[in-house]
Amino acid sequence: MPTSDADASGNLWDPWRPVREQIDQELARRLGAHGYPESAEGLDRQLEDAPSGVADFGYATHRAAKSLGVPPERLSAELATDFPLSGGLVRVTSDGAYVNFHADTSRLIQATLELVIARGAAYGRGPPSTEKVCVEHTSANPNGPFHVGRVRNGIIGDTLARVLRAAGFPVTTEYYVDDLGRQSAMITWIWSKPVDQWPPEVRDGARPPEGVTLSTEKADHWYGRPYRYVSDFLKKNPEAAQQVAELTRELESHQAPPLHREIAEAVLGGMLSSLARVGVHFDSFVWESSLVQDGSVAKVIERFRKSPHAILEENGALALDAQGYGLPKESATIIVTRADGTSLYPTRDVAYHLQKFSRFARVIDVLGQDHQLHARTLDAMLAEIGETRRPEFLIYQDITVPEGGRMSTRKGRAVHLDDLLDEAVERAHGEVLKRREDLSEEQVASIAERVGAGAVRFHVLRVAPDKPVKFRWEEALSFEGRSGPFVQYSYARAGSILRKAGRESPPFPFETRALNLPEETDLVRVVARLPGTIQYVARTGHVHAVATYAYGLAEAFNRFYQAIPVLRAEEPARASRLALVAATRQALGNTLDSLGLERLERM
Numbered sequence: 138m139p140t141s142d143a144d145a146s147g148n149l150w151d152p153w154r155p156v157r158e159q160i161d162q163e164l165a166r167r168l169g170a171h172g173y174p175e176s177a178e179g180l181d182r183q184l185e186d187a188p189s190g191v192a193d194f195g196y197a198t199h200r201a202a203k204s205l206g207v208p209p210e211r212l213s214a215e216l217a218t219d220f221p222l223s224g225g226l227v228r229v230t231s232d233g234a235y236v237n238f239h240a241d242t243s244r245l246i247q248a249t250l251e252l253v254i255a256r257g258a259a260y261g262r263g264p265p266s267t268e269k270v271c272v273e274h275t276s277a278n279p280n281g282p283f284h285v286g287r288v289r290n291g292i293i294g295d296t297l298a299r300v301l302r303a304a305g306f307p308v309t310t311e312y313y314v315d316d317l318g319r320q321s322a323m324i325t326w327i328w329s330k331p332v333d334q335w336p337p338e339v340r341d342g343a344r345p346p347e348g349v350t351l352s353t354e355k356a357d358h359w360y361g362r363p364y365r366y367v368s369d370f371l372k373k374n375p376e377a378a379q380q381v382a383e384l385t386r387e388l389e390s391h392q393a394p395p396l397h398r399e400i401a402e403a404v405l406g407g408m409l410s411s412l413a414r415v416g417v418h419f420d421s422f423v424w425e426s427s428l429v430q431d432g433s434v435a436k437v438i439e440r441f442r443k444s445p446h447a448i449l450e451e452n453g454a455l456a457l458d459a460q461g462y463g464l465p466k467e468s469a470t471i472i473v474t475r476a477d478g479t480s481l482y483p484t485r486d487v488a489y490h491l492q493k494f495s496r497f498a499r500v501i502d503v504l505g506q507d508h509q510l511h512a513r514t515l516d517a518m519l520a521e522i523g524e525t526r527r528p529e530f531l532i533y534q535d536i537t538v539p540e541g542g543r544m545s546t547r548k549g550r551a552v553h554l555d556d557l558l559d560e561a562v563e564r565a566h567g568e569v570l571k572r573r574e575d576l577s578e579e580q581v582a583s584i585a586e587r588v589g590a591g592a593v594r595f596h597v598l599r600v601a602p603d604k605p606v607k608f609r610w611e612e613a614l615s616f617e618g619r620s621g622p623f624v625q626y627s628y629a630r631a632g633s634i635l636r637k638a639g640r641e642s643p644p645f646p647f648e649t650r651a652l653n654l655p656e657e658t659d660l661v662r663v664v665a666r667l668p669g670t671i672q673y674v675a676r677t678g679h680v681h682a683v684a685t686y687a688y689g690l691a692e693a694f695n696r697f698y699q700a701i702p703v704l705r706a707e708e709p710a711r712a713s714r715l716a717l718v719a720a721t722r723q724a725l726g727n728t729l730d731s732l733g734l735e736r737l738e739r740m
Contacts, residue, residue, distance in 0.1 A: 159224030281361020284551030304675035357407030595621030
């Protein structure tokens with residue numbers, strides 16, 4: 138990770154870096170003198186943002202004190218005593234177990250506003266890195282439209298990729314298209330028959346409404362319509378299930394009917410158009426069948442045959458005795474190939490990861506909590522063949538949606554992403570109309586589409602991935618709470634102030650001494666934290682921290698402009714406050730970009 142306060146050209150990219158580096162280096166020296174060795178980089182990760190009015194940063198001494206066998210309060214006091222003041226520090230104090238660090242406010246204001254105004258769209262971005270990163274996310278089977286639970290994967294993965302790029306990393310987002318599995322075969326099996334020859338149990342349930350055809354309905358909805366009915370039918374009809382099993386084997390043996398790829402591509406296209414509405418896009422698609430066709434899977438199978446714990450089942454299937462890898466007892470036998478020699482999904486996934494390892498220095502998989510066993514199985518299989526590298530897994534919890542509205546008509550079925558977005562846009566349309574009766578219907582519709590999509594995306598992002606999301610309309614579409622519309626509205630408000638002042642572009646002259654009120658200095662401090670937030674999320678994958686930052690910045694800006702006049706202020710306060718508004722607008726815009734929310738000039 139980049140840790141220097143300057144990029145490759147020697148330019149400052151984070152206004153807090155000089156302060157933090159002084160703290161890190163001196164803390165490392167002092168703790169080392171106490172017999173507690175810790176690197177400056179390690180200490181930097183332990184620095185906490187202190188509450189407003191208390192300090193700028195805090196260091197908790199609990200862990201070091203426990204190791205040294207001294208009370209945390211005593212260690213804190215010793216570390217704070219005679220702490221050198223340089224790099225922008227003006228005071229160091231101790232408060233219980235915490236060492237609190239106070240920065241030179243005037244120096245921070247000068248550095249922050251100069252940096253934001255100079256870097257513009259690049260503010261928040263870190264020094265470029267050569268470490269190539271792959272973020273594989275979403276990768277839903279092409280068998281029908283996205284349900285709401287799956288969209289969290291795409292939103293998290295896309296946001297992480299955006300943040301990693303902002304942090305300086307070359308990133309590729311990939312979608313792994315499972316076109317070989319049973320689910321994909323089920324779709325091809327049913328659509329290979331004329332509809333009037335479908336089993337009545339399928340045909341009656343999957344019959345489209347009057348007037349709906351493939352030309353009037355999205356392909357993912359059209360081709361996916363019979364899926365759940367086929368699934369139920371196969372459970373009760375062994376002969377049909379055998380046909381699907383045979384088709385599954387044919388797919389892997391390069392005998393797929395032409396219709397198979399045609400349907401998969403059409404369904405995938407419909408799914409991607411839904412994701413595009415919430416700003417999710419991909420750089421690359423890897424079709425599972427390509428790994429079989431190019432021999433990658435066959436090579437992996439050979440490695441498993443020679444692995445330490447390979448076993449041959451009585452029916453000829455190749456398996457692994459994985460008891461030593463900590464898997465649950467019922468999952469400790471991993472099937473590598475079926476009796477006929479064809480591979481299973483986990484085996485093909487190993488081949489895919491070996492390919493990713495050959496192309497990228499860092500591999501990240503975004504997975505739902507129901508795939509945790511698969512992640513552990515993948516780790517075990519990689520270890521079994523002697524592969525030392527592992528992917529990073531970013532695991533997320535489920536989304537639940539409210540009852541009521543259009544979505545209640547699907548009771549007992551998954552809520553489709555398209556339905557959720559349509560309702561979000563409809564509700565956003567009403568909220569925009571309440572505030573902007575002066576806009577044309579076309580303008581309202583355009584704003585509503587972007588506000589609705591942003592509301593859904595932010596509402597998902599604001600919750601830590603390891604916690605479930607309970608979708609609440611009143612929170613998601615609030616223009617005043619912790620929501621996407623609130624952040625977008627704050628950006629639009631900042632732009633409106635600058636337009637009224639006739640100062641929409643640089644230069645933005647300012648005098649540091651004119652910005653001395655608490656609302657002004659608090660806002661500067663938050664603006665200054667964007668680069669550090671980007672680096673933190675790139676390192677940890679905690680994408681919700683970007684949403685938390687965005688809300689904190691919008692909230693600080695709202696406190697500022699509600700308490701302090703800008704346009705009516707006298708000089709030099711007026712020009713200086715306009716510079717602060719411009720810097721805030723830039724930071725808000727750059728944060729919206731990282732979140733995948735659109736910048737709106739008017740709302």
